[in-house]
Amino acid sequence: MTRSETAARFAASAGARDGAAVPGPAFRDWWEGRPRSGAFEVTRIPFRELDRWDFDRDSGDLGHESGRFFTVEGLRVDDGAGTVRTQPIINQPEVGILGILVKEFDGVLHCLMQAKFEPGNLNVRQLSPTVQATRSNYTRVHQGNPTPYVEYFHGPARGRVLVDVLQSEQGAWFWRKSNRNIVVEATGEVPENEDFCWLTLHQLRRLLLTDNLVNMDARTVLACMPLARPQEAAQTSTDPFVRALLRSYDAVDDAPEARNTLGEVISWLTDARARCEHTTQLVPLSDITGWTRSDDAISDDSREVFQIIAARVRAGNREVREWTQPLLAPWQQGLAVFVTRAIDGVLHVLVRATPEPGLPGAIEIGPTVQRRSTADTRAADPFAETALTDDPARIRSDVVLSEEGGRFHHAQTRYRVIEAGPDVPLETPDGYCWVTVGQLMDLVRHSHYLTIEARTLLACLHALW
Numbered sequence: 001m002t003r004s005e006t007a008a009r010f011a012a013s014a015g016a017r018d019g020a021a022v023p024g025p026a027f028r029d030w031w032e033g034r035p036r037s038g039a040f041e042v043t044r045i046p047f048r049e050l051d052r053w054d055f056d057r058d059s060g061d062l063g064h065e066s067g068r069f070f071t072v073e074g075l076r077v078d079d080g081a082g083t084v085r086t087q088p089i090i091n092q093p094e095v096g097i098l099g100i101l102v103k104e105f106d107g108v109l110h111c112l113m114q115a116k117f118e119p120g121n122l123n124v125r126q127l128s129p130t131v132q133a134t135r136s137n138y139t140r141v142h143q144g145n146p147t148p149y150v151e152y153f154h155g156p157a158r159g160r161v162l163v164d165v166l167q168s169e170q171g172a173w174f175w176r177k178s179n180r181n182i183v184v185e186a187t188g189e190v191p192e193n194e195d196f197c198w199l200t201l202h203q204l205r206r207l208l209l210t211d212n213l214v215n216m217d218a219r220t221v222l223a224c225m226p227l228a229r230p231q232e233a234a235q236t237s238t239d240p241f242v243r244a245l246l247r248s249y250d251a252v253d254d255a256p257e258a259r260n261t262l263g264e265v266i267s268w269l270t271d272a273r274a275r276c277e278h279t280t281q282l283v284p285l286s287d288i289t290g291w292t293r294s295d296d297a298i299s300d301d302s303r304e305v306f307q308i309i310a311a312r313v314r315a316g317n318r319e320v321r322e323w324t325q326p327l328l329a330p331w332q333q334g335l336a337v338f339v340t341r342a343i344d345g346v347l348h349v350l351v352r353a354t355p356e357p358g359l360p361g362a363i364e365i366g367p368t369v370q371r372r373s374t375a376d377t378r379a380a381d382p383f384a385e386t387a388l389t390d391d392p393a394r395i396r397s398d399v400v401l402s403e404e405g406g407r408f409h410h411a412q413t414r415y416r417v418i419e420a421g422p423d424v425p426l427e428t429p430d431g432y433c434w435v436t437v438g439q440l441m442d443l444v445r446h447s448h449y450l451t452i453e454a455r456t457l458l459a460c461l462h463a464l465w
Helices: 003-015 024-032 201-207 216-224 231-236 240-250 262-275 437-443 452-462
Strands: 040-045 053-055 062-064 071-078 084-091 096-105 108-117 125-128 131-133 159-168 178-186 196-199 279-283 291-293 298-300 306-315 322-330 334-343 346-355 363-366 369-371 395-402 412-419 432-436
Touching: 003 108, 003 201, 003 231, 024 196, 053 322, 084 279, 084 291, 096 216, 108 201, 125 216, 159 216, 159 452, 178 216, 196 201, 201 216, 216 395, 216 452, 231 240, 240 334, 240 346, 240 437, 262 346, 262 363, 262 432, 262 437, 334 452, 346 369, 346 437, 346 452, 363 452, 395 452, 412 452, 432 437, 437 452
Parallel strands: 096 178, 334 412
Antiparallel strands: 040 306, 053 062, 062 071, 071 084, 071 279, 096 108, 096 131, 108 125, 108 196, 159 178, 291 298, 298 306, 306 322, 334 346, 334 369, 346 363, 346 432, 395 412
């Protein structure tokens, strides 16, 4: 099956108004009924109550006695211009699986999604991929129950692979972390599980517009799915923004409708990476400065960035019923914005070459405007005013979504898509570039081009037609 054929099948699912397997009302009943296998309770605890986790006597690093899962270490960042800072960072070298199983019902692809409870989620329960597991989890280092459906993504082939790509995660909080984003089409019968539900891409697109419902791991896999221009929407929409958005799906590679060719976009990013003078180095956690460790937290002295805390978790529907772990807890809500503009009738997205100390390649393509917190202000950010507009005619999407609840505590980001006009010039400042939606989808086929925030915003763009 060719990529264009796969993209057409996903587009058909994205246009299917209701699910054959689980219609909209049935989904709401299913969602409100989760879980049926016990409560989920998260309690903050002092570090001394962590079970099988401890601070290393020499380095001060916080890790698990098995040497698996992850460690909290120190990071030294030199910006190349004379500023050096340090911070804690999560080092999780294992490549995890973020997998969505798909299957046809009545000729339409459906995605098998999970009602998953995670300790860091503000609302605890969110809609997750079929499998969301670290290698330590799916190889059962925790000695718990097997991960449901992992056999479709690990080991002997159980279906047809439609998407398979390594992608980064938050480079400000993770050290060179990558997960395998994979979509597999089941070719036989799939066993039922009451905590899982089959949904079309259309249903998922609508759910993406709800605060804190579709989790980060589901969003990144959804963004990696190829998607053809939806023909029905293209023929029926009268909204100029939507029509420009749909034309943008076709503006790929070297299409004349694109302001920059794909080769020029890649060269722009490569040049930014080559010129980057930032250097990073892991250091002992005990060597970082500007941070204070207490009985129950490692906090930045400004109380503006994040803290490392500890939690006890009791879960009735997870592979392990009770455990303790560290969590990274941001002090404030983040912000990520795509500023868009129609150029010759084709929607373009203004993206930024975004440096983050923990990214595998130092720089990836990120949102027009991105802030980890209100403390992360860039006085020279030329698009902050546009990104923060309160003009309802310009706000195409505005939703608050959670970041990864297995490692981060109540980490939320406000994701916005803004429609700009001629007030945003076509000539871009250094570090910015206009790209089409089709070009973004071409880039996300490959590893380490788009940040996790850019991938979430790409998924949000797919929800706007």
